Amino acid sequence: MTGTDDWLDELRALLGDSAVLTAAADTERYVSDWTGRFRGEALAVVRPASTAEVSEVVRRCAAARVAVVPQGGNTGLVGGGVPVATDGDGVGARPSVVLCLERMRAVRALDTVADTVTVEAGAVLADLHDAVAEVDRLFPVSLGSQGSCTVGGIVSTNAGGTSVLRYGMTRELVLGLEVVLPDGRVWDGLRALRKDNSGYDLKQLFVGAEGTLGVVTAATLRMVPATPRRATALLALSSVRTATDLLPVLRAAAGEQLTTWELFNRASLDLVLAHVPAARDPFARPYAWYGLVEVAGGGDEVDARLEAALADAVEAGGVPDAVVAGSPAQREVLWLLREGISEAQRVEGVAVKHDVSVPIASLAELVARLEERVPALLPGVRLITYGHVGDGNLHYNLSAPVEAPGSLLPASEELTAAVYAVVADLGGSISAEHGLGVLKRDAAAGLTAAVELDLMRAVKSALDPLGLMNPGKVLPDG
Numbered sequence: 001m002t003g004t005d006d007w008l009d010e011l012r013a014l015l016g017d018s019a020v021l022t023a024a025a026d027t028e029r030y031v032s033d034w035t036g037r038f039r040g041e042a043l044a045v046v047r048p049a050s051t052a053e054v055s056e057v058v059r060r061c062a063a064a065r066v067a068v069v070p071q072g073g074n075t076g077l078v079g080g081g082v083p084v085a086t087d088g089d090g091v092g093a094r095p096s097v098v099l100c101l102e103r104m105r106a107v108r109a110l111d112t113v114a115d116t117v118t119v120e121a122g123a124v125l126a127d128l129h130d131a132v133a134e135v136d137r138l139f140p141v142s143l144g145s146q147g148s149c150t151v152g153g154i155v156s157t158n159a160g161g162t163s164v165l166r167y168g169m170t171r172e173l174v175l176g177l178e179v180v181l182p183d184g185r186v187w188d189g190l191r192a193l194r195k196d197n198s199g200y201d202l203k204q205l206f207v208g209a210e211g212t213l214g215v216v217t218a219a220t221l222r223m224v225p226a227t228p229r230r231a232t233a234l235l236a237l238s239s240v241r242t243a244t245d246l247l248p249v250l251r252a253a254a255g256e257q258l259t260t261w262e263l264f265n266r267a268s269l270d271l272v273l274a275h276v277p278a279a280r281d282p283f284a285r286p287y288a289w290y291g292l293v294e295v296a297g298g299g300d301e302v303d304a305r306l307e308a309a310l311a312d313a314v315e316a317g318g319v320p321d322a323v324v325a326g327s328p329a330q331r332e333v334l335w336l337l338r339e340g341i342s343e344a345q346r347v348e349g350v351a352v353k354h355d356v357s358v359p360i361a362s363l364a365e366l367v368a369r370l371e372e373r374v375p376a377l378l379p380g381v382r383l384i385t386y387g388h389v390g391d392g393n394l395h396y397n398l399s400a401p402v403e404a405p406g407s408l409l410p411a412s413e414e415l416t417a418a419v420y421a422v423v424a425d426l427g428g429s430i431s432a433e434h435g436l437g438v439l440k441r442d443a444a445a446g447l448t449a450a451v452e453l454d455l456m457r458a459v460k461s462a463l464d465p466l467g468l469m470n471p472g473k474v475l476p477d478g
């Protein structure tokens with residue numbers, strides 16, 4: 001394709017040779033995803049270093065009718081950050097470039113009066129944590145992939161994580177955005193205003209849009225006071241009902257300092273113990289469920305609050321054992337048991353993931369109903385059930401039966417339909433925090449009211465009339 005070669009040469013002339021990757025060995029890690037389920041093709045991977053360069057690349061892509069797949073740390077779990085495969089279902093399969101923001105990492109401004117930070121999209125979340133820690137602040141989105149995921153990625157997926165209970169989803173922390181629109185124009189919406197009621201809240205359209213409406217190039221985010229003291233405990237729990245019943249008990253004792261209330265089952269812990277070398281079971285015997293609680297603040301009061309919360313929890317019942325981290329190192333080990341699950345499950349092979357939410361009071365019923373239905377569809381399937389109790393969000397993930405590793409993926413449609421049917425019946429969501437990407441695009445559309453889908457399509461075609469921004473993601477006809 002001489003036309004394409006010329007076009008790529010022009011991009012090279014514009015950005016420099018090292019910013020336009022085309023060799024298969026160089027592009028592989030950008031066109032395949034972390035889960036091992038998604039892989040597509042791209043004409044090139046383009047790595048601009050500034051908003052002006054992103055704008056120029058997007059403008060040229062629009063002129064050449066080449067699709068743009070924005071990408072951050074490529075840690076997404078639903079296939080949203082890689083091009084769709086041409087041998088897939090055909091939706092969104094078109095010549096595309098991966099637009100990787102990894103060279104745009106600068107912290108542009110830190111304002112400790114307004115408590116805001118303006119940072120570029122390619123900044124790694126853990127680096128942002130470090131940058132704001134230097135001024136005694138916290139940017140409170142915290143997730144297992146924080147060493148690789150980026151600001152653009154967490155904004156574009158409205159990431160959740162393990163502190164949502166206290167601080168909310170990413171959306172609640174975004175004050176302003178800079179976005180390159182599908183025609184290449186730059187929208188400078190980097191306002192740091194707490195109060196701004198001047199018309200439609202455009203920035204929120206781009207939060208969670210998974211790059212289908214434009215490319216987020218920078219964000220102005222809220223910072224909160226640092227919480228240098230953390231008190232952490234792992235509780236053995238007799239049931240999911242215990243975990244949900246304990247939420248108000250913990251909150252009453254720890255108040256707004258209750259930051260984390262996470263849950264995982266024994267099968268999840270077994271995977272971590274098998275695959276994460278530093279992991280140890282802190283209890284002498286196995287339990288059905290485990291809860292990780294963390295109270296965070298400025299000083300010693302957090303220890304007293306955690307202690308009070310634990311005393312109340314034990315009194316409430318259903319907590320046969322508990323262990324409190326006595327040092328930062330012990331705290332890390334307890335966290336490893338929870339945060340190591342996703343990676344440990346990956347080691348066992350491709351998982352069938354369900355990132356679902358229901359009203360918190362219905363979590364126990366969700367698990368009970370699925371424990372009846374899912375193993376009946378695939379005997380021996382391993383239920384790797386864990387998540388964020390405080391947010392009503394479970395990762396109802398499935399691993400293949402040990403004896404029949406090849407049996408999971410062929411059964412995945414049926415298994416997923418069974419999970420989603422129960423979630424829908426309980427008034428829940430099939431995408432709590434990971435987004436839709438390709439994985440859930442069609443299932444979500446099937447569960448969305450016609451009027452809601454119409455509105456989404458209207459937004460998409462108003463902003464991206466050529467359908468070039470991350471095609472095949474989020475909307476079934478997008």
Ligand code: 2HG
Nearest residue numbers: 077144342353387395397
């Ligand atoms: C977590 O809570 C993440 O650990 C990852 O959301 C979940 O890998 C997953 O399915």
Ligand code: ZN
Nearest residue numbers: 161387395433
């Ligand atoms: Zn999660």
